[in-house]
Amino acid sequence: MDALQTKIECYIKKNLTQKRLEHTYSVCDMAILLNKSNNLNISEKSIIYSSYLHDASRYYKLEEMKSILDKNNIAYKSHYNEGLLHAKVSMIIAKNDFCIEDADIINAILYHTTGRAEMSMLEKIIYASDYLEPLRKLDKADEIREIAIKDFNKALLLTIIESISFVLSQKQYLDTDSILMYNHNMGYSQN
Numbered sequence: 001m002d003a004l005q006t007k008i009e010c011y012i013k014k015n016l017t018q019k020r021l022e023h024t025y026s027v028c029d030m031a032i033l034l035n036k037s038n039n040l041n042i043s044e045k046s047i048i049y050s051s052y053l054h055d056a057s058r059y060y061k062l063e064e065m066k067s068i069l070d071k072n073n074i075a076y077k078s079h080y081n082e083g084l085l086h087a088k089v090s091m092i093i094a095k096n097d098f099c100i101e102d103a104d105i106i107n108a109i110l111y112h113t114t115g116r117a118e119m120s121m122l123e124k125i126i127y128a129s130d131y132l133e134p135l136r137k138l139d140k141a142d143e144i145r146e147i148a149i150k151d152f153n154k155a156l157l158l159t160i161i162e163s164i165s166f167v168l169s170q171k172q173y174l175d176t177d178s179i180l181m182y183n184h185n186m187g188y189s190q191n
């Protein structure tokens, strides 16, 4: 374990609940497993840093998040809730508190909730693992996880569909980036 990983672990142990910490480690394990089983050749360090930090600000208060975003000149829509803002704030924590400058890691944290059209493989694997990690027990996750071991792109499309369907079923705000992500990935064969 390197010094940066130790420092990040110290931070998340202080700032996350036990349940969220277990989810964080589970996202990391899931992403490493999918990386290996699909021969994706993503750097394991990048997976560890992105997954450990993706929910770093999950328990910050809404006003605190807005003030951090304002200070760092990061735009957000006024109706955004904690669910959408924590990805942006966690990205700022990665940059400011841990001096992470790698654009791929920064984007994996920033887009882990909404996704976006042209995601890198690191972004895709963090997005999918956040949904598929076994502790979350979401609808169809077991079934999609099985597929993901062998055919990651097929599982990614199924994950996007499940995730967007959930947002719609709850009548929540659907971010434009999520629609663009769906349109970009919908061509993948489901056979």
Ligand SMILES: [Fe+2]
Binding pocket: 054, 055, 086, 087, 112, 113
């Ligand atoms: Fe999150």
Ligand SMILES: [Fe+2]
Binding pocket: 023, 027, 054, 055, 130
């Ligand atoms: Fe998460």
